[in-house]
């Protein structure tokens with residue numbers, strides 16, 4: 001009996017230890033972004049990780065281009081399905097990730113030049129860098145050769161967001177198949193390492209950004225991400241690293257016999273499959289054995305390298321019998337390494353970190369050798385279990401190019417290079433200033449032009465052949481190839497009156513889909529079922545004529561995914577008819593309140609507000625031309641297409657900015673009550689910031705699901721802007737949030753969103769953000785929402801409460817316990833600083849736009 005109990009007790013305790021160790025070994029990244037770029041669906045790898053589809057990850061991306069390459073099969077010699085699709089970037093594009101836990105992060109990028117009918121991906125030349133100025137790839141071109149397909153980095157991310165910038169070389173383009181951006185354990189890279197030459201200690205390693213160049217499971221098979229807690233790949237030794245394979249003897253033991261030490265190596269440093277296999281000397285035990293085991297790896301010269309060697313004595317039968325030397329590039333790394341005395345046992349992992357000075361990497365090779373020690377007592381043998389070689393960021397902040405590109409670069413000293421970099425920077429700034437002034441002047445000139453002469457010259461020469469390209473490019477963009485809308489400038493198609501009359505059953509009341517001050521809007525069908533929205537003006541209204549002119553003039557020049565496209569017009573028989581793309585889901589307002597349509601989710605509402613913000617941002621910054629003020633931003637002027645993509649419409653009231661004093665009499669009466677900028681109302685001066693104000697009202701309308709003005713309500717509630725601001729000032733905004741979605745909104749996302757809306761409603765225009773800033777904040781709100789769902793996958797309706805509580809409880813413990821209130825209300829009030837919401841955001845964005 002007693003024996004049995006004892007046995008079970010020790011069994012339990014070993015079970016406990018096992019559990020303890022194995023849970024210890026697991027690492028859950030707090031940031032975990034996995035994106036299968038260009039893929040229409042999620043991709044689940046055989047290691048269980050799910051890569052998000054492209055549509056699901058567009059919120060990280062600042063681009064309106066949607067160009068994809070796809071292939072039915074995985075490329076030769078590659079196994080990952082991630083290589084089957086790619087996203088192509090025609091212009092500089094930025095992925096921006098929210099960082100929950102600043103510190104070490106893995107960044108893994110996949111590049112395979114897939115076939116695309118109009119882009120030859122092997123000719124793409126581009127640079128990949130971070131917002132911290134770290135260049136990861138400089139003028140990079142992917143080849144079908146497998147060593148360019150995968151790039152892996154260990155980056156130090158100090159702030160709470162991280163941006164990855166793809167910038168194509170002039171006239172070229174960029175692409176990427178997949179992106180991984182995950183937290184890594186900080187202890188993975190220690191602060192100090194042994195310098196090999198001149199011998200010493202290197203401190204400050206934890207500030208360095210690294211690129212993993214080689215990672216080898218010496219003497220064993222490949223270890224795939226499935227068998228590594230940090231999803232690393234350890235290549236097998238059979239890649240030609242071993243120089244004199246004749247002399248080596250591969251040894252391996254059962255991985256479960258590897259015992260990790262207390263303090264020192266952990267499964268995070270390397271999995272036991274790395275330590276359970278090794279190369280040792282074949283002639284082991286024979287007295288005349290006198291040679292080194294040698295591995296050589298190709299690297300870029302001109303960089304310092306961080307080298308980690310993994311050892312585990314799985315060959316000896318007793319303690320203190322194995323002594324050997326370790327050399328790196330013919331220099332002594334460790335003399336007389338005695339593993340068993342360092343680890344106090346056999347089969348216990350040990351690793352050692354080195355820094356190799358760039359001056360010692362002469363011929364682009366790193367040579368690692370292990371060989372018998374000179375100690376007389378030693379049996380001549382040596383082992384090596386694993387090698388990791390990582391390139392260190394150089395003084396110029398690059399992991400590629402600058403030093404390594406030219407052969408004479410080795411002589412270049414740090415100071416000249418820095419001088420070069422500074423010089424280039426100064427030149428760039430000067431150039432930017434020049435361009436900026438130029439554009440400003442140009443815009444001014446244009447603005448005056450438009451203001452002065454628009455009334456007569458709005459009917460510019462038209463070209464009917466344009467329409468076919470417009471229509472065909474539209475269908476093309478649906479297939480995901482290219483969106484010509486943002487670049488092409490044309491003047492639409494001239495329809496005949498008969499064509500439009502036939503399309504609308506002679507302008508029958510039954511096909512009316514909208515009525516506005518301008519006239520009626522009909523749905524019409526021409527040519528094989530192409531649906532169009534046809535807006536017929538009332539010829540008797542003189543105001544109508546002006547608006548018609550303004551609209552066709554402005555719209556015909558604007559092409560953007562988030563602006564309703566003008567397809568053509570008709571001016572026969574003094575008709576004023578505009579023909580637009582048909583927006584199947586109609587005005588946004590109908591989806592928020594006052595109809596029987598299903599309620600939109602918070603995520604859909606965020607995407608719609610982001611879309612509308614993009615459209616307005618494009619209007620204000622002009623895309624390629626001058627800035628335009630919409631002047632009538634409201635939820636009925638934001639339309640939704642069949643995929644609920646938001647597009648801004650109705651430019652009948654638009655004016656080219658900046659304020660046109662001479663028209664202030666007429667401008668004073670334009671706009672819609674409830675949305676009207678109070679400053680504009682008072683001073684009758686129109687700026688982009690008036691649109692920003694109206695957009696703030698729209699944001700609250702989306703959030704609270706009620707009209708901007710509702711005279712039926714008690715006096716203090718009639719005006720949504722005033723009421724929402726009052727609630728926000730009291731910190732109880734959630735009291736007026738649409739109750740259908742309140743529970744599904746994460747508090748951080750709500751805070752960010754309301755913060756954006758609140759800033760829009762600032763009393764004075766100068767205090768309001770630009771549409772670009774609003775856009776970034778909304779995207780941030782979307783990321784916060786997504787991130788919280790990622791941490792806590794939805795189980796029930798209350799998707800984000802768990803996460804909310806987690807963040808709040810840690811926040812509370814930081815602040816002390818003064819607000820120990822468990823209701824959501826107090827959480828929202830007290831959490832306004834927001835753990836993850838950093839003030840550096842705005843300045844960073846400005847940096848970006850400045851470039």
Ligand SMILES: *[C@@H]1O[C@H](CO)[C@@H](O)[C@H](O)[C@H]1NC(C)=O
Pocket residue numbers: 120121122123
């Ligand atoms: C793409 O460009 C490469 C290099 O210029 C060329 O060798 C290859 O034939 C091109 N492929 C196609 C499909 O045009």
Ligand SMILES: *[C@@H]1O[C@H](CO)[C@@H](O)[C@H](O)[C@H]1NC(C)=O
Pocket residue numbers: 076077144145146
């Ligand atoms: C695939 O691997 C085989 C054998 O290693 C090699 O001969 C072939 O060139 C590789 N193909 C490509 C496209 O790299």
Ligand SMILES: *[C@@H]1O[C@H](CO)[C@@H](O)[C@H](O)[C@H]1NC(C)=O
Pocket residue numbers: 221226227273
């Ligand atoms: C990798 O892990 C799986 C289980 O996760 C295991 O069955 C398999 O044997 C491991 N592979 C190797 C090479 O040990």
Ligand SMILES: *[C@@H]1O[C@H](CO)[C@@H](O)[C@H](O)[C@H]1NC(C)=O
Pocket residue numbers: 290291292327329330331369371372
């Ligand atoms: C092993 O390599 C080191 C450095 O390259 C060299 O000094 C030493 O003589 C070599 N040992 C043997 C036994 O060849």
Ligand SMILES: *[C@@H]1O[C@H](CO)[C@@H](O)[C@H](O)[C@H]1NC(C)=O
Pocket residue numbers: 195197198304357358359
């Ligand atoms: C590398 O070596 C050069 C000269 O040999 C020295 O000036 C420099 O400080 C060394 N760098 C490191 C990181 O040790």
Ligand SMILES: *[C@@H]1O[C@H](CO)[C@@H](O)[C@H](O)[C@H]1NC(C)=O
Pocket residue numbers: 461462463464465
């Ligand atoms: C219409 O465009 C085509 C091609 O862009 C051009 O060749 C033609 O001259 C244009 N016609 C007019 C009337 O401008």
Ligand SMILES: *[C@@H]1O[C@H](CO)[C@@H](O)[C@H](O)[C@H]1NC(C)=O
Pocket residue numbers: 818819820821826
């Ligand atoms: C909790 O909230 C209620 C009302 O919101 C307030 O009256 C009370 O003082 C709060 N309690 C604490 C401990 O802050």
